[in-house]
Amino acid sequence: MVTGQPGPCIGNIVGIPRLNFSGLCLQDGPASLRIANYASSFPSGVTIASSWDKKMLYERGLAMGREFKGKGAHVALAPVAGPLGRSAYCGLNWEGFSPDPYLTGIAMQESVLGLQDAGVQATAKHFILNEQEILRNAFSFPNGSVQYEAISSNVDDRTLREITEGPINQDIFEFGTLAVGGGSGAAQFSYLISPLQAIKERALETGAIVEAWLNNTYVSQVTETAITGAGGILLANTPDVCLVFLKGWASEGVDRETLDLDWSANEVVEAVAGACNNTVVITHSSGINDLPWADHPNVTAILVAHYPGQESGNSIVDVLYGDVNPSGHLPYTIAFNGSDYNSPVVTSINTTGSDDWQSYFTERLEIDYRFLTPKILMFAMNLADGQITSHAEELETQPGGNPALWEVIYTANVVVYNTGDVRGNVVPQLYVSFPSSTPAGTPLRQLRGFEKVELTSGQRASVDFELMRRDLSYWDINSQQWLIPEGEFTLHVGLSSRDLHGSTIAGRIERAQRLLLLDETMKVRNFV
Known part of the structure; x- marks a missing residue:
């Protein structure tokens, strides 16, 4: 139709x-x-x-x-x-x-x-x-008979409810930039400001000299002498800063074979950083990448730009020149190695049957930081005066879902304080650890709130996090109900899942109430 x-x-x-x-x-x-x-x-x-x-x-x-x-x-x-x-x-x-x-x-x-x-x-x-993109449609022989059926995604009931259902649920290239990926989200640009164009325009205002090289293969193979310009081979001037722009293409219809960036990217960074003691790396990619040079002493900053759209260059220059104080956070976790991740797009295929393409979601609820966070990680100090015990609470299932799940039943509060001398934005994040009575496989802590706050130097701000019943519930596969588990909930606040500044224990909530999460302010310096 x-x-x-x-x-x-x-x-x-x-x-x-x-x-x-x-x-x-x-x-x-x-x-x-x-x-x-x-x-x-x-x-x-x-x-x-x-x-x-x-x-x-x-x-x-x-x-x-x-x-x-x-x-x-x-x-x-x-x-x-x-x-x-x-x-x-x-x-x-x-x-x-x-x-x-x-x-x-x-x-x-x-x-x-x-x-x-x-x-x-x-x-x-x-x-x-x-x-996954691989085999999302059946693959047929020229005569029309099916060689492989479309891939089957196999997931347990709780993972389906808590992870997958929760949120719902022209190849454009230019030297030096990649502003969009491939797929239904892509469009032909009416215009595109590349980083090189924006940098040159800013350099005219400041009187800076810009020397650009667009051959990754050459740059990755030249010597330190050539890069620094001592021999006049690559650069005519010794640079104050070296900007390395890297690209990683991804598209609908095909999955990535590697988490490395494209076009000898790692070799380029190593070559440049080996000679330039102020190397800034900017990446354009679809998301997670291996960054083996991240701890190189000459790599002074990494700007993860993803696919910024048509104003790519202007937005990057605003950050590089300090017009905008960077205040973003990765919406995913970058592991040390690609092998550290536990979720391959497909399960190993050992036969050639038409129904053999399978993807088993064996990681269940533990993806990204929920899996990568060390199980022995010590949390910040416990500021609670005592422990409060709660009891399991059932919410009756109704057509379309129980509306009580979306009621705010708890409000946590934190005070943030800018101790630096630069205006910027901070994003305090609230994580919840469920009681030990929750079924096995429950992640150690789960994001349940965040707010972005702008602060001038020395300014304080109070931030509230509203928790709904759904935020404190899990899906019980036996009763087919959302349940609030029995036991103690621990609330953590910080700037990421690993940068926690305080925690407190909360119990069963009889009515909407307010909790001061931290006894002292969370101090944030410069937001960079």
């Missing part, structure tokens, strides 16, 4: 004049209006998620929605909750937001509100378990 009708849109529902129905136009995609001239290319999902800024997520959705409506679309095929990012190798992760279901859920909520406030209907996609 939708995709089978010819028309100017990705999906077309033809009009019915006798019903005074003029039809509907459904258009891709999650980062831009794909089939249109003079359309904007917005930052990708993983890029905007790195802001951890609810207002910015909403404003991106609103601006996209206004453009979709202005171009005649009624339905925007956006935003993207799946792939969630279960596997770092999935080729389409860049369209989504984060492997954390809470962060993705907030990003979906703000994006949908923005799109629909602009007057277009949002479409939360892709529904569930769309965590």
Whole structure:
């Protein structure tokens, strides 16, 4: 009914004049209006998620929605909750937001509100378990008979409920930049500001000299003398800073074979950093990458830019020159090695049967930081005066889900304080550790709140985190109910899952109440 009708849109529902129905136009995609001239290319999902800024997520959705409506679309095929990012190798992760279901859920909520406030209907996609690109459709012989059926995603009930259902749910290249990935979220650029263009324009204002080299193979093989310019082979001047721009392409329809960046990227960084003691690396990629040079003493900064969209160069220069104090956070975890991740896109295939392509979600709830966080990690000091015991609480299942799950039943509070001399933004994050009575496989702690706050030097701010029943519940596979488990909940606050500044124990909550999470302020310096 939708995709089978010819028309100017990705999906077309033809009009019915006798019903005074003029039809509907459904258009891709999650980062831009794909089939249109003079359309904007917005930052990708993983890029905007790195802001951890609810207002910015909403404003991106609103601006996209206004453009979709202005171009005649009624339905925007956006935003993207799946792939969630279960596997770092999935080729389409860049369209989504984060492997954390809470962060993705907030990003979906703000994006949908923005799109629909602009007057277009949002479409939360892709529904569930769309965590790999390989063999997502059946593969057939030329005669039409099926050689391989589409891959089967096999997941247990609790993981489906808590992880996958929670959030829902033109190849463009230029030397020196990669501003969008491949897939339904991509669009032809009406214009693109490359980093090199933006740097040259800024250099004209400051009187700086810019020397650029666009041959990775050559740079990765030259000697230290050549790079520093002592022999006048590569650079005519000894640089004050060396900017290394790296690219990693990813696209719908194919998964990544490696987490390395493209075009001899690691060798380029090693060669440049071996000669330049102020090497800044900027990466354009779909998400997680191996960064074996991250601890090189001459690599002074790493800017993870992802796919920034048409204003790529200007946005990067604003950060490099200090016009904007960087305040983003990775929406995923970068491990030391690709082998540290526990979620391959497919399970090993040993035979050639038509039904052999399988993906078993054996990691269950433990993806990304939920798995990578060391089990013996010591938490920050416990500031609670005593322990409060709670009892299991059942919420009756209703059609469409129990509305009580979305009631705020607990409010935690933290005070943040800028001890530095630079204005900036801080994102305090709230993590919850469930009681020991929760079934085996429950992650050590789970994100349940975040807020972005701007602070001047010396300024304090109070931040509230509202916890809903759903935030303190788990899916019980036996009763098929959301349950609040019996025991003690521990709340942790910090700047990431590993940078915790304080914790306290909370018990069963009889009514909505307020808890001062920290007895002293969380001090943050310079936000860099």
